[in-house]
Amino acid sequence: MSNDKVIAVLGAGSWGTALSIVLADNGYRVRLWGNKKEQIDEINRTHMNAFYLPGIELQPEIKGYFSLDETLKGLDTIVLAVPTKAIRDVCRQIVEVRKMPLSIIHVSKGIEPGSLMRISEMIEEEIPEAVLQDVTVLSGPSHAEEVSLRHPTTVTVSSKKMQAAKKAQDIFMNSNFRVYTNPDIIGVEMGGSLKNIIALAAGISDGLGYGDNAKAALMTRGLAEIARLGTKMGANPLTFLGLAGIGDLIVTCTSVHSRNWRAGNMLGKGKKLDDVLNSMGMVVEGVRTTKAAYQLAHKFNVKMPITDALYHVLFADLNPKEAVDHLMGRLKKHEMEDLMDMLDEQFQG
Numbered sequence: 487m488s489n490d491k492v493i494a495v496l497g498a499g500s501w502g503t504a505l506s507i508v509l510a511d512n513g514y515r516v517r518l519w520g521n522k523k524e525q526i527d528e529i530n531r532t533h534m535n536a537f538y539l540p541g542i543e544l545q546p547e548i549k550g551y552f553s554l555d556e557t558l559k560g561l562d563t564i565v566l567a568v569p570t571k572a573i574r575d576v577c578r579q580i581v582e583v584r585k586m587p588l589s590i591i592h593v594s595k596g597i598e599p600g601s602l603m604r605i606s607e608m609i610e611e612e613i614p615e616a617v618l619q620d621v622t623v624l625s626g627p628s629h630a631e632e633v634s635l636r637h638p639t640t641v642t643v644s645s646k647k648m649q650a651a652k653k654a655q656d657i658f659m660n661s662n663f664r665v666y667t668n669p670d671i672i673g674v675e676m677g678g679s680l681k682n683i684i685a686l687a688a689g690i691s692d693g694l695g696y697g698d699n700a701k702a703a704l705m706t707r708g709l710a711e712i713a714r715l716g717t718k719m720g721a722n723p724l725t726f727l728g729l730a731g732i733g734d735l736i737v738t739c740t741s742v743h744s745r746n747w748r749a750g751n752m753l754g755k756g757k758k759l760d761d762v763l764n765s766m767g768m769v770v771e772g773v774r775t776t777k778a779a780y781q782l783a784h785k786f787n788v789k790m791p792i793t794d795a796l797y798h799v800l801f802a803d804l805n806p807k808e809a810v811d812h813l814m815g816r817l818k819k820h821e822m823e824d825l826m827d828m829l830d831e832q833f834q835g
């Protein structure tokens with residue numbers, strides 16, 4: 487097999503492992519890099535990554551790697567699949583060992599509090615132009631558990647360079663994993679990140695014992711505030727009606743696989759945030775993203791009532807039931823008011 491059919495996946499958690507299965511199905515030899523030696527040894531010994539994807543057998547083409555230098559040797563494309571919090575750390579490690587141009591496909595969903603940067607922006611800030619050939623995001627409704635079972639899944643890829651997005655489409659596309667392109671990288675990254683906030687809120691609502699009406703309300707009004715902020719940041723509003731918008735919102739708010747929904751559900755049942763996060767053992771991106779989105783809403787002067795309520799539940803000890811009462815008791819409004827403002831701005835812009 488030629489060298490261009492070798493690819494690295496950095497991050498040996500649920501998503502990195504599930505995507506490695508897709509890549510191996512597509513004829514790639516996959517170097518799956520992780521930062522826990524015992525876990526990498528386990529992958530190579532058992533061909534399983536039992537904690538993250540129990541019961542799933544990994545193809546022999548997937549090999550666990552612990553040395554980043556070894557992982558990156560002689561290849562031109564990597565998939566970056568670590569939590570948002572670890573993106574800068576891993577990029578810095580890449581810069582230490584890699585001097586030749588590299589394409590990065592990132593698959594993470596988050597925004598950095600403080601800097602308020604999207605993941606592709608963080609990558610561009612950390613990796614010099616001489617090394618970073620292009621950066622592409624892959625996002626959409628895609629729980630690792632179902633991808634690893636080869637259940638039909640659709641995602642979208644986006645990059646400032648359309649050629650890079652098309653290359654990523656070719657790398658991942660197969661008969662179970664359908665990949666679309668979308669030129670709107672801001673919208674794709676914002677949609678994938680902000681839906682986790684709404685999934686936490688949907689989990690809280692379910693945990694409080696509320697029903698489908700409440701969840702549908704959160705999802706619909708949640709999408710409105712996602713689109714409001716995203717559009718202000720330069721996204722195409724139509725992206726939020728696509729896979730990285732409403733598609734991912736639906737799956738994350740309604741699937742038992744969602745860590746964000748599960749964490750919210752425990753909060754709604756009265757558990758404390760620290761206990762919830764400690765019990766998960768996997769990343770719950772929506773918590774940090776809520777902080778970042780709360781800051782972004784202030785920066786761009788956008789109304790985000792659900793994000794605001796969740797921020798106070800997570801970080802200011804607001805009781806979840808009181809947060810719902812507050813949302814329901816807001817001043818009366820025209821449903822399409824914000825949408826009309828958004829379209830006005832779009833046409834004026």
Ligand SMILES: NC(=O)C1=CN([C@@H]2O[C@H](COP(=O)(O)OP(=O)(O)OC[C@H]3O[C@@H](n4cnc5c(N)ncnc54)[C@H](O)[C@@H]3O)[C@@H](O)[C@H]2O)C=CC1
Nearest residue numbers: 498499500501502521567568569572594595629630768769
């Ligand atoms: N699990 C899923 O179904 C999907 C996850 N995502 C996104 O993918 C990203 C990763 O999520 P998961 O794999 O699900 O998380 P996870 O919690 O299952 O695994 C995270 C992995 O990253 C590793 N890691 C953490 N810090 C690291 C560091 N500094 N250096 C190297 N490795 C490090 C951990 O050891 C772990 O193996 C998140 O942004 C998530 O939102 C996106 C789509 C689907």
Ligand SMILES: O=C(CO)COP(=O)(O)O
Nearest residue numbers: 626627628629744745746
């Ligand atoms: O982004 C995801 C599915 O598209 C995964 O969501 P969770 O992180 O909530 O599990």
